[in-house]
Amino acid sequence: MARQQQSEKCASHKPARMGRASGILLFLMLALSASVVFAQAPNGGAAPRSASDPQAADTKGDEGGSIMLRWTLSPDDSAGQVTGYEIFRAAKPDGPFQSVGFASRGSARFADGSTDDDSAYYYKIVTTGPGGSTETAVIGPARSTAEWFNSNRANVLVIGLLISGAVLYYIASARKGKKLFIRRIAGLEAVHDAIGRATEMGRPILYIPGIQDMDDVQTVAGVTILGYVARTIAEYDTKLEVPTSRSIVMSTARETIKAAFLSAGRPEKYSDDMVNYITDEQFGYVAAVDGIMVREKPATCFYMGAFFAEALIMAETGNSIGAIQIAGTAMPAQLPFFVAACDYTLIGEELFAASAYLSNEPRQLGSLKGQDVGKSIAMLAIAAGTALFTLNQILRVEWFASAGQWLKNLFIVN
Secondary structure, three states, X not given: OHHHHHHHHHHHHHHHHHHHHHHHHHHHHHHHHHHHHHHHOHHHHOOOOOOEEEEEEEOOOOOOXXXXXXXXXXXXXXXXXXXXXXXEEEOOOOOOOEEEEEEEOOOOEEEEOOOOOOOOEEEEEEEEEOOEEEEOOXXXXXXXXXXXXXXXXXXXXXXXHHHHHHHHHHHHHHHOOOOOOOOOOHHHHOHHHHHHHHHHXXXXXXXXXXXXXXXXXXXXXXXHHHHHHHHHHHHHOOOEEEEEOOHHHHHHHHHHHHHHHHHOOOHHHOOHHHEEEOOOOHHHHXXXXXXXXXXXXXXXXXXXXXXXXXXXXXXXXXXXXXXEEEEEEOOOOOHHHHHHHOOEEEEOHHHHHHHHHHHOOHHHHHHHHHHHHHHHHHHHHHHHHHHHHHHHHHHOOHHHHHHHHHHHHHOOOO
């Protein structure tokens, strides 16, 4: 009996001992967690040291309304004890100050783009961290002003002057009668063969100058090329058909063809019936053109100008009748259809280059050559920059990297 009472007494004390043990374990865990958090707190939980040497001045080369602030990073920034820098602004040195922005850790400048050019502003920079914040002395007054010249974009001015000078030089050279070299365009070289094939087969030539009006530069280029094609056709004495979707384009095309036949010495061969107005409606025009293709089966089809969804329909119909097709457009969405269905395609700028070359007009030729100069400068810069950065990676010479970065910055618009 005594042993049983003693056993029951020990059992009654066991929960109490377990409760005390659990409490001690919980206390140790909390203490360990607190020590870990305290150990992770930068600088023992103290506020980071303040940024130094704060400066506020007008942002250079802008249109006003902006003040640039710069400072030296806090000594605790690199140690990860800084979360960022908050910028405060006031109209008076004694405040009240309001936050106007926040710069992340590692940033040593901030552009305040919400200023009034007629007002003076005072700033202070607050360095923030997990342990608190510290602030610089108040700086100012600072005012924003608009400037006439953005020195940050002087590189754009230099490049623009070079290209503009090249354009003016080549225009002057063309006006003096100097023959300018124009890069080879495969589609133009095929024009004579295409017209000769139509002549041999005794079938007509179909020319489509796009579906836009004369206020579209692609239509102008297409009509210019039409003049060259018509002059060649006059020499071969081949039938020409030009269905148009705009009345003004019809009148312009008639005058262009008439002048071309006159210059070829065959004015009697010209007829207004060569050019016809169909309709302004897009797919009504396409249906009429496809009908002409199916009925008359032209040996050669030209598509020169601005096109939309009708491009694929006309090109596929022309391909189905076995015609030689030469197309040209600056509409990116339609180029794949012309490339797939036509024998030759003038892609984008080639349409305008062909127009300039065939018109022999000094301003067009000079502009084309001037653009080529700009492209040459860009290609040389790309090649030189690639070579410099490659040499830097191979030889580990810092000069190559510096020269490559300078060349890169020359073509960056700030």
